[in-house]
Amino acid sequence: xLLQGIERAVRIPEWHLTTAEILYRLPDHPMVLQSFxxxxxxxxxxxxxxxxxxxxxxxxxxxxxxxxxVASAALWKPAEFTYAEGELRLH
Numbered sequence: 423x424l425l426q427g428i429e430r431a432v433r434i435p436e437w438h439l440t441t442a443e444i445l446y447r448l449p450d451h452p453m454v455l456q457s458f459x460x461x462x463x464x465x466x467x468x469x470x471x472x473x474x475x476x477x478x479x480x481x482x483x484x485x486x487x488x489x490x491x492v493a494s495a496a497l498w499k500p501a502e503f504t505y506a507e508g509e510l511r512l513h
Contacts, residue, residue, distance in 0.1 A: 437464065438495035439462075440464035441460070443490070444479070445488040448485060449484040449485055449486075460475060462475075464494065469492065469494075
């Protein structure tokens with residue numbers, strides 16, 4: 423209970439944990455994709471921290487970006503999930 427109170431006091435409104443899976447091509451072997459996981463507190467849906475990191479990547483890192491998949495706590499809220507009313511069994 424005490425930790426939940428601290429979390430509410432410390433947490434910045436509208437900023438949530440954001441995780442991005444970045445697939446990029448290896449500079450020496452462009453047909454091979456490598457995965458990189460990036461995680462930081464960011465503001466959805468504009469994601470300024472992620473955009474800043476991706477701009478840095480394109481400017482300073484040799485591996486060409488293939489795709490970016492983003493997951494954020496702001497995009498999924500507990501109220502969006504509901505429990506099932508029943509159970510179906512198929513033999």
